[in-house]
Amino acid sequence: MALNSNAHQRNKVDFFSRITKFSPHFLLCILIVPVLGGLLSVLLPAFGWAPAMEQTTFGLHGFKALWQTPGLGQMVMLTITTGLVSTVLAFVITLLMLSAFFNSPWLNRIQRIFSPILVIPHAAAAIAVGFLIAPSGMISRLISPWLSSWELAPNGIFPHDSLGISIILGLTLKELPFLLLMALGVLAQPELGKKLKQQHQVALNLGYYPMTAFFKVVLPSLYPMLRLPILAVLVYASASVEMPLILGPNTPPTLAVAIMHWFQDVDLNLRIKASAGALLQLCLSGGLLALWLIAEKAISRLSHAPLTNGKRQYCDAIWNKVTILLTLLIIAFIGLALIGLILWSLAGFWRFPAPLPEHLVLLHFESAIAQMGNPLFNTLAVGVIATMFAVIVTLFCLEAEQLSAKPLSRFTSIIIYLPLVIPSIAFLFGLVWIQQLVHEQASFFNVVFVHLLFVLPYVFLSLASSYRRLDPRFARVAASLGTTPLNVFLQVKLPQLFAPILIAIALGLAISFGQYLPTLLAGGGRISTITTEAVTLANGASRRTSAVYAIIQMVLPLIGFMLAWILPKYFFKSAYK
Structure with a gap:
């Protein structure tokens, strides 16, 4: 036994x-x-080989159909600009917040505010932003009684603007907490975090202003740890579907949204064009990654002299005030978007331009x-x-x-x-x-x-x-x-x-x-x-x-x-x- x-x-x-x-x-x-x-x-269907559709001859007709698509150039430009600009904005604002509040208790408070936002799905975030910036949204309702005489909702360009500003706004607000929390996670590592804080303090003792000390001492060691999260954000932003579908234009949409529509179309032949479009999307995202890495190396070389010139400050007081104002605006924007979302879910009769519904109901x-x-x-x-x-x-x-x-x-x-x-x-x-x-x-x-x-x-x-x-x-x-x-x-x-x-x-x-x-x-x-x-x-x-x-x-x-x-x-x- x-x-x-x-x-x-x-x-x-x-x-x-x-x-x-x-x-x-x-x-x-x-x-x-x-x-x-x-x-x-x-790759294979994009070049014409799709046995399920009885197409077994290689060719370029998928790409030909793609090139003949009306507005393809606008789709490509919209994809590139929204993906790149939103990533740059989220990254720059992250650096400004870190540099302005480094070694400050306010950084932990901002972290507590932004942490719940991280778990909000992109679709929900897009809906909240759309409700806020729409012609009859919360911003218009708050402005109308005080700064205008609107009795009807104005003709606004947001959301669904042709320049993709609504998409950039939504992606920036959604990816900013992710990059900030990734950076704070790196700084929370016992050895690295302690080392960077000590180096930052030494720079302050040598007369460097806080924001300048961060960019000259902390950022060169911090950035390599953030490279992969940033690249992941750039790829997602350039190929996102939820945000552009809810906030973006329809004529034409971003390339990713167009590809999705082609793939879902009842005409199965459009799947060949969708496959070609997917390869184009892959090239666009890969090109943005390459552009980011090239820019990274160029900035690294160009910043060698500013990092070692011994200059103690670069208008730090002004940049600090700008960062504080920007942080408050972002927090207020996010808070107002969430409040608006809750109000719409409970609203009974809500005539424009009233800032609040006449009564709240649970019927919805x-x-x-x-x-x-x-x-x-x-x-x-x-x-x-x-x-x-x-x-x-x-x-x-x-x-x-x-x-x-x-x-x-x-x-x-x-x-x-x-x-x-x-x-x-x-x-x-x-x-x-x-x-x-x-x-x-x-x-x-x-x-x-x-x-x-x-x-x-x-x-x-x-x-x-x-x-x-x-x-x-x-x-x-x-x-x-x-x-x-x-x-x-x-x-x-x-x-x-x-x-x-x-x-x-x-x-x-x-x-x-x-x-x-x-x-x-x-x-x-x-x-x-x-x-x-x-x-x-x-x-x-x-x-x-x-x-x-x-x-x-x-x-x-x-x-x-x-x-x-x-x-x-x-x-x-x-x-x-």
Whole structure:
């Protein structure tokens, strides 16, 4: 009996070891095969090879149809300008805030204000911004009683302006908190953060003004840590669908929105043009990445002299006041957008230019909740399955890293970012081609798998630092007492990682809840979620109903992060009773 028990125990240990060692390879397969397979499956139809449509002759008719598209040049320019300008604005404002409030308690307060914004899905953020800047939006309503004599909503150009200013505004406000929190996360690293703060203080002691000290001392060490997040933001901004679809023009739209329409058209021949357009989008995003890296090197060379010239200040007092004013305006804008969204969701009769509704009602919530049962179930089911799978794969990969006593290869570390630095619209179409060939009816599984591609990188990046900071002495003591690696993993490491795992789960759910294009394409329109419904309603439905769906979209990830914050306190409090 004892021999059987020992054999069973060894089998469990061997099974755990095999899974752990294989997990990094599995991670690579999950990320590489769909993304590169999707790119290949876009490449072939773009050049005319699409057996499913009985086209097996290579040619350039897909690109010819693309070049003949009316307004293609405007689509390309709109894509480039909105993606590049929004990224530059978000990055510059991030640097101004960091430099103005570095080593100040205000930086932590700004972080607390911006942190909840990070979990707001792009579609919900776009709806909120659209309600604010619309001709009859909150800004017009607040201005009209005091600075104008408007009795009817004015003819405004926002949203849907042809220059893409609304898109730039929405993307900047959404990506700014991400870049700021990424920078603060880097500065929170014990050794690096302490070193940079000490260097900043030394510069202040030498007579440098705070903002100048930040740019000359802190930024050169900080920027390399922010390069990948910035590039990911640039790729997303240049190939975004939700923001341009809700805030952008329709004649013509951005290239990504046009590609989506072509792919969904009942005329299947347009899918050939959509594939060619996806390759063009890939080239545009790649070109923006190359432009950013070239500009980075040029600025690095040009800034060598200013960094070493010993000049103590560059109008710091003026820039400090400008940054404070800009920060207050951004916070006020975001707050007003959210207030407007809540008011529209509760508004009864609300005549323009009244700043507030005549009365508040719950009718819109009751009507929407009665109809959102299926989308809500799909949202939760897809999010939970994709996130839990991502967490399990990540934990096994990080455990393999510790058991082998060496970090994951540089190749693996780069591949983790693959779905983030390649425009999703470029490889999603190809991946959908493959999924339809393999099993067209497995819509739910297809959506879960595609969500996993986007959830996995964020979950891994969220958990990696916490797992790698675990004190190895606990595992060594447990192993010296005869505890198997499996039990060390389950009983020693996972309890210590309870809070980080919950945060990773909340982050994964937030990422999944906000996926619009992957859900729409992989599900073939058959899997509706809160996000797909919100985007659909934002383009033509009642403003009040759209506001309700946008609020539900924001509340779902917020609940996840609240649970991630509350449960560890309850867990540890119960453990010590």
